[in-house]
Amino acid sequence: MLPLALDSIIAFVNGLCFWHWLASVYLGLIIFERFHTRAAGAHEYDTQDAICSIAIGAIGTVVQFTLALIIPLSIYTFVYQEWQLVTIDSTAIAIGAAFIVHDFAHYWVHRLGHRVGVFWSFHAVHHSSNAFNHTTALRLFPTDGRLKILAGLVAALCGVPPEIYLAAALLKSGYSMWTHASYIRGLAWMEWVFVTPRLHMVHHASQTEYLDRNYGQVLIIWDRIFGTFAGYEKEPISGLVHPVHDNNPFTAQLVGIRDLAAKIKLAPCWRQRFLCLSKPPEWTPR
Numbered sequence: 001m002l003p004l005a006l007d008s009i010i011a012f013v014n015g016l017c018f019w020h021w022l023a024s025v026y027l028g029l030i031i032f033e034r035f036h037t038r039a040a041g042a043h044e045y046d047t048q049d050a051i052c053s054i055a056i057g058a059i060g061t062v063v064q065f066t067l068a069l070i071i072p073l074s075i076y077t078f079v080y081q082e083w084q085l086v087t088i089d090s091t092a093i094a095i096g097a098a099f100i101v102h103d104f105a106h107y108w109v110h111r112l113g114h115r116v117g118v119f120w121s122f123h124a125v126h127h128s129s130n131a132f133n134h135t136t137a138l139r140l141f142p143t144d145g146r147l148k149i150l151a152g153l154v155a156a157l158c159g160v161p162p163e164i165y166l167a168a169a170l171l172k173s174g175y176s177m178w179t180h181a182s183y184i185r186g187l188a189w190m191e192w193v194f195v196t197p198r199l200h201m202v203h204h205a206s207q208t209e210y211l212d213r214n215y216g217q218v219l220i221i222w223d224r225i226f227g228t229f230a231g232y233e234k235e236p237i238s239g240l241v242h243p244v245h246d247n248n249p250f251t252a253q254l255v256g257i258r259d260l261a262a263k264i265k266l267a268p269c270w271r272q273r274f275l276c277l278s279k280p281p282e283w284t285p286r
Helices: 002-013 016-040 047-059 061-083 091-115 117-127 134-138 148-157 162-178 197-203 221-226 255-266 270-278
Strands: none
Touching: 002 016, 002 091, 002 162, 016 047, 016 134, 016 162, 047 061, 047 134, 061 148, 061 162, 091 117, 091 148, 091 162, 091 221, 117 255, 117 270, 134 162, 148 162, 255 270
């Protein structure tokens, strides 16, 4: 019965109905958070910032669908069909393998997005909001994080079917929506194993002690293993080190690219210009 139930879940997640369900839940969370913040009176909800985040997500939807779904899934399916090295007969094992490979890939691609100049230019918009709430999750540049498909091919080589890998990726994306909740605080033992809203709030903070920490998507154990974990010690201040206050969705998503272009323009030679692409974002040409 268990494999049959798992197969049914996978079929549902890969179907159009799941997208409608996920969008409805996400919209409900955004609305709930807006009214919860007003009722709690703890801090002001930046409506203009939230609208900008939603608009950025809407603008990139079509491109994201192509770059994050159609192309990666096509490549994955080709590798699975032509080059897989082993066969996995158990649905449960395939799901577990898909989850671990995808989560491990997310950690390293996310870490590269913070430590390599050209990748940070794409990822910076996700951190450009000076607020932290459900809408922040929508601040995504179309080319951000696309290296995940290369790391994910490990699962294809190991015999994880495309529909299972896709289901794992979609469910984990849904989890990421939850980790941007502003109204959830400490969750005790969960923070030893999983990324929680409070731990992800640390990731979005601009304080020095919080920079480049907590890269995980679902599991926080990668950060604990590789030395990038930071616990919640003081109230995080969301946003970039040099805050931007741009609520125009067309220009706000280019904040990282503008900064990188300005840095390249100041570089005295071609070698320094190329280093701007590979060095961490805090590096400056000499």
